Amino acid sequence: MYRQFFGFSEDPFNITPDPKFLFLSEEHNAALTLLRYGLEQSKGFMVITGEVGCGKTLLCRSLLQSLDEKLFETAWLYSSNITQEQLIRSILKEIGMPASKLPETDHFEVLNEYLLSKINKGKEILLIIDEAQNLSYELLESIRLLSNLETNQRKLLQILLVGQPELKAKLNQPQLRQLKQRILIYYELHPLDKKSTLNYINHRLNLVCQQPGLPKISYTAFKAIYKYSKGIPRVINNVCNKALMATYARLGKKVDKKDVLHAVEDIERLSL
Ligand SMILES: Nc1ncnc2c1ncn2[C@@H]1O[C@H](COP(=O)(O)OP(=O)(O)O)[C@@H](O)[C@H]1O
Ligand SMILES: [Mg+2]
Structure with a gap:
């Protein structure tokens, strides 16, 4: 107007998270650097938390934009009340499995094979789950199991969880201690x-x-x-x-x- x-x-103050507008504050810069480091290491979980509106989604979009498209396949999911089956189907869909081939049963098996076929073609696979504070304990446990998928040399999937401060509280609960031990990168964004x-x-x-x-x-x-x-x-x-x-x-x-x-x-x- x-x-x-x-x-x-x-419009200078549009509220869509557009990487073109990224302002690298010290914190955003530190978070981005850590995430890149985490991706290079390709082991363990990465977690970003922060209040609503702090720039978490924009940060992830900027990270994705800076990745080599030929090398990385990414699956970006907004968590809601989904089941483990739905989670795995969504990941498969996001990383390019045609709808007709999506599995009805034996999800883990299919995901494992599909990831392996991608890895054999030289791809890195990154799963980002945004608004991850909404994930149930059961689903977080399934995600931990996903992170177990590996070949002899490496993990098949890198996982980045992004969420509001409740996510941090959740990850500190005793029933998620195994997941917590797997966290390689954790960054809390502040205003x-x-x-x-x-x-x-x-x-x-x-x-x-x-x-x-x-x-x-x-x-x-x-x-x-x-x-x-x-x-x-x-x-x-x-x-x-x-x-x-x-x-x-x-x-x-x-x-x-x-x-x-x-x-x-x-x-x-x-x-x-
Ligand atoms: N570092 C930043 N540089 C530029 N704009 C930002 C930055 N951080 C946040 N914003 C803007 O603030 C708004 C909210 O950011 P968003 O990533 O959606 O926050 P969150 O996912 O943490 O709720 C968006 O319009 C986004 O463009
Ligand atoms: Mg967001």
Whole structure:
């Protein structure tokens, strides 16, 4: 709506996790580096946790984008209430097994063989389970068993679990201790600090700004954004988007604190 007015090539604060917009804060950078290291080692589980909106999904998308397509096959699943059969069928589907060949029974056997055939063709296989805090204990145990599939030299499947802080709590339960012992990489993403929040906002604006320097955000406006968002990128996006609308509505060129307060009011009203 305000895109043209501010001369943006596209919306700077869209909330879809688009790797093009990735801002490598210290934490995002550290997490990405660890994940790459984990993939190189190709053993054990990798786990990323963090509050809603901290950038976990974007991080995984960015990781995938940086992988060599010829080398990696990835299966990306959003966990919900699925059974072990469904889990295995979904993995097979994601890594390219035609629907007509999906197994009705003997799932583990079929998965094992299919993974082996991929590995023999020189592929690495990565399974990402997003929103993994929703997985039942039973399913987490099945996933641990999946991670047991291996040839003499190596694992057949690398597994990355991504989830909200409840996932961490779950993994600390005694019944999952075997899985916990397998975790090679664990990283907890936190919200951005004040300085990174400022850099984050500027980073997104710079990516779409066609007229350098436009629009400006006053320091008091920025402080209000940080105070409300507490550094959570999704909330920052939401507030900035609405604040820009408020600035545009008065045909302003600089986002001021009032615009941010308007934005916050709007968000709070909608979330009632
Ligand atoms: N490091 C980052 N760089 C750019 N945008 C980010 C970053 N982290 C989060 N975002 C943005 O915040 C929003 C929420 O991120 P998302 O990955 O969906 O969070 P989560 O999966 O942790 O709930 C998305 O719009 C995403 O683009
Ligand atoms: Mg997510």
